[in-house]
Amino acid sequence: xxxxxxxxxxxGQASISCASQLRSLGFNGxxxxxxxxxxxxxxxxxxxxxxLTGHFHEERLLLKKIDYYKxxxxxxxLSKKATKIDRDNKKVHLQSGEKIDYTKLVxxxxxxxxxxxxxxxxxxxxxxxxxxxxxxxxxxxxxxTGKKILIIGGGYLGLEVASICSSFGMHTTxxxxxxxxxxxVAGEPTAAYFREIFSIRGVKxxxxxxxxxxxxxxxEVTNVELASGRLIDVDALLVAxxxxxxxxxxxxxxxxxxxxxxxxxxxxxxxPSIYAAGxxxxxxxxxxxxxxxxxxxxxxxxxxxxxxxxxNRTNFNAKPWFWTEQFDQKLQIAGICxxxxxxxxxxxxxxxxxxxxxxxxxxxxxSFNDPYSYMIGKRLIEEKKSPKKEILRDINFDIKDALSLx
Amino acid sequence: xxxxTYIEFNGxxxxxxxxxxxxxxxxxxxxxxxxxxxxxxGACACSTCHVYVDNDWVDKLxxxxxxxxxxxxxxxxxxxxxxxxxxxxxxxxxLEGLIVRMPEKQI
Numbered sequence: 001x002x003x004x005x006x007x008x009x010x011x012g013q014a015s016i017s018c019a020s021q022l023r024s025l026g027f028n029g030x031x032x033x034x035x036x037x038x039x040x041x042x043x044x045x046x047x048x049x050x051x052l053t054g055h056f057h058e059e060r061l062l063l064k065k066i067d068y069y070k071x072x073x074x075x076x077x078l079s080k081k082a083t084k085i086d087r088d089n090k091k092v093h094l095q096s097g098e099k100i101d102y103t104k105l106v107x108x109x110x111x112x113x114x115x116x117x118x119x120x121x122x123x124x125x126x127x128x129x130x131x132x133x134x135x136x137x138x139x140x141x142x143x144x145t146g147k148k149i150l151i152i153g154g155g156y157l158g159l160e161v162a163s164i165c166s167s168f169g170m171h172t173t174x175x176x177x178x179x180x181x182x183x184x185v186a187g188e189p190t191a192a193y194f195r196e197i198f199s200i201r202g203v204k205x206x207x208x209x210x211x212x213x214x215x216x217x218x219x220e221v222t223n224v225e226l227a228s229g230r231l232i233d234v235d236a237l238l239v240a241x242x243x244x245x246x247x248x249x250x251x252x253x254x255x256x257x258x259x260x261x262x263x264x265x266x267x268x269x270x271x272p273s274i275y276a277a278g279x280x281x282x283x284x285x286x287x288x289x290x291x292x293x294x295x296x297x298x299x300x301x302x303x304x305x306x307x308x309x310x311x312n313r314t315n316f317n318a319k320p321w322f323w324t325e326q327f328d329q330k331l332q333i334a335g336i337c338x339x340x341x342x343x344x345x346x347x348x349x350x351x352x353x354x355x356x357x358x359x360x361x362x363x364x365x366x367s368f369n370d371p372y373s374y375m376i377g378k379r380l381i382e383e384k385k386s387p388k389k390e391i392l393r394d395i396n397f398d399i400k401d402a403l404s405l406x
Numbered sequence: 407x408x409x410x411t412y413i414e415f416n417g418x419x420x421x422x423x424x425x426x427x428x429x430x431x432x433x434x435x436x437x438x439x440x441x442x443x444x445x446x447x448g449a450c451a452c453s454t455c456h457v458y459v460d461n462d463w464v465d466k467l468x469x470x471x472x473x474x475x476x477x478x479x480x481x482x483x484x485x486x487x488x489x490x491x492x493x494x495x496x497x498x499x500x501l502e503g504l505i506v507r508m509p510e511k512q513i
Binding site: 024043045046049060062063064065068071295296299321323325330332369370371372375376379 | 428432435436437438440445446447449450451452453473476477479480
């Protein structure tokens with residue numbers, strides 16, 4: 001019998017979740033991970049949190065100790081870039097010229113930072129991105145009291161970095177092109193809550209304005225002109241305008257692409273011997289092609305792929321959850337608020353939560369320093385339970401009781 | 407290094423040395439001990455690193471903060487007295503000999 005060989009392109013959370021789950025399931029074929037970076041799989045969330053603040057040293061980021069891979073017979077190729085998938089011969093070509101055979105292939109290559117408003121040819125010495133450990137190491141060296149930083153993009157990443165820069169005593173400005181911060185991921189009340197916290201800490205948030213021109217002296221950005229005419233002096237610039245899925249490899253291999261690498265309920269691409277998982281995978285969710293850029297999703301999808309490879313037919317069931325840390329606030333999010341029609345605010349003492357409804361259906365919960373509401377909201381959403389909105393408006397109602405409602 | 411005993415739900419015992427300053431969760435992760443998932447990596451955001459602390463150790467550990475108590479309330483089969491999230495327990499010399507037991511499952 002032919003020995004199975006699973007090749008996983010990518011060295012992130014989805015990749016290691018898939019590989020380790022395969023071994024936990026007793027899979028005894030070969031496993032090979034092709035990692036573009038020169039690091040063993042590591043955690044990404046701390047890069048814009050405890051790693052950037054210096055509370056977490058690099059070794060603590062490792063998802064598995066290095067000897068794990070040897071003990072579990074998982075081959076890890078570092079600093080190797082996959083350049084082509086030859087589906088006819090079931091081979092992955094690497095930039096180094098090597099060709100690796102596979103029986104099943106997993107594409108888990110994540111997403112890339114958008115460069116706009118910079119262009120590919122821009123190469124400023126003081127303009128940064130934050131997507132991987134290499135970026136984080138460089139950005140970390142820029143955090144100095146009194147320096148001026150402009151962060152382009154008011155999503156969770158941009159705001160997390162802004163809160164850290166401000167805590168380091170930097171003059172921090174965030175500019176967001178949309179009408180408000182967090183437009184893509186949260187409702188206005190959550191944005192307003194953050195706006196106030198940032199304002200108290202002296203972070204300047206400029207919304208509905210965008211970069212018109214970047215002025216530089218030689219390779220260094222000196223100031224940035226916004227469409228409104230504002231001129232912002234900078235010592236450093238961070239571009240945090242979001243990510244886009246890595247689809248080039250899949251596209252060149254003629255796999256179906258729709259908002260990402262399209263997968264079915266078992267996370268198979270349009271070629272049943274190729275799976276996709278994590279940030280790059282686009283799956284059907286309530287009738288549209290959805291991608292989730294989160295660690296929880298990467299873990300669940302990596303594990304689901306492993307189950308299917310091992311022969312346990314398993315459908316992927318999205319249970320979206322996220323968190324972000326900004327100053328002393330931990331925002332936990334369950335569900336996806338997209339398409340909401342109503343938001344219910346619950347304020348109990350210093351705990352605040354926002355409950356997103358589409359008509360009578362509970363879609364998502366944003367909770368600030370309030371894990372109680374988060375955990376209940378998460379469970380309600382997973383169990384497809386939607387408490388009546390009037391009940392939630394009553395702050396004397398213990399929301400835990402909503403779990404036992406019909 | 408501090409000696410910690412992790413006991414899986416099926417009774418399998420792992421006695422390992424964990425470096426001071428890491429968390430009890432990281433001790434399990436770095437020694438590849440199954441049963442503690444820690445999806446969020448230690449941010450007290452997911453409640454998948456739940457254990458039952460051995461009775462003798464309950465009072466010797468630093469108190470739970472509100473955040474941890476609230477998360478634990480919705481973990482799988484929590485116990486008021488002995489349940490803890492291992493990402494919230496930092497390893498110090500005082501923890502030499504700590505014993506923790508895994509729940510049947512995390513979520």
